[in-house]
Amino acid sequence: xxxxxxxxxxxxxxxxxxxxxxxxxxxxxxxxxxxxxxxxxxxxxxxxxxxxxxxxxxxxxxxxxxxxxxxxxxxxxxxxxxxxxxxxxxxxxxxxxxxxxxxxxxxxxxxxxxxxxxxxxxxxxxxxxxxxxxxxxxxxxxxxxxxxxxxxxxxxxxxxxxxxxxxxxxxx
Numbered sequence: 001x002x003x004x005x006x007x008x009x010x011x012x013x014x015x016x017x018x019x020x021x022x023x024x025x026x027x028x029x030x031x032x033x034x035x036x037x038x039x040x041x042x043x044x045x046x047x048x049x050x051x052x053x054x055x056x057x058x059x060x061x062x063x064x065x066x067x068x069x070x071x072x073x074x075x076x077x078x079x080x081x082x083x084x085x086x087x088x089x090x091x092x093x094x095x096x097x098x099x100x101x102x103x104x105x106x107x108x109x110x111x112x113x114x115x116x117x118x119x120x121x122x123x124x125x126x127x128x129x130x131x132x133x134x135x136x137x138x139x140x141x142x143x144x145x146x147x148x149x150x151x152x153x154x155x156x157x158x159x160x161x162x163x164x165x166x167x168x169x170x171x172x
Contacts, residue, residue: 017078017109019116022067026077027057035098038133041158042095056082070112078105081113083120090117092128106140114144114168126168131161141166 031047034040044050050058057063057080070079078100082093092113096105117126130137132151146166153160 016073017070017112018072019068019070019081019112022057022063022069022080026069026080027051027063029077030057030080030095033095033098035101039098039101041156068116070109079109081116083117085121085124088124090121090124090126092117092126094128102136106137107143110141110144110146128166129163130166132164133162138164138166145169 027050028047031044031050033043035042045053045055047058050056052058054060054062057067066082066084068081068083069077070081072078077097079094079096081095082091084091084093092110094109094113096109114126117124127149128141128146130141138148145168147169148164149167150165151162152165153162155161
């Protein structure tokens, strides 16, 4: 795996990123990603636990139907996405490799996910949820064509938290 932290100018373009099925090796890598505070709440449980308890992409059926890996030209994992189906809506869940966060990659990454969501369900609207304090992500989502449509409190593993629901507004 490339050490993205050593590549100060690494910024993949949309053409450099590809979506492919999320494989077990990708899942293991994601479970090892370590984010700096306050983003450390995005850590996943250990892969063995996720697989044993069939949590999210630890469930092979859910992994195949809803999850995808985003890789660079060298087939290195740079992020992942979940395309969660709701009636008339595709809700995006996503994660970017921790070493790539804050580098301006988010809008291009999101545009790739929007393309894929529209390919999977062309008639659906697309939305995502983001913690209201995560201004870095909110700015990236806005630059990718999302707008805040609702704000609400919902439970999380750390307790109740306030979220924005952001809906994709632009046409590709």
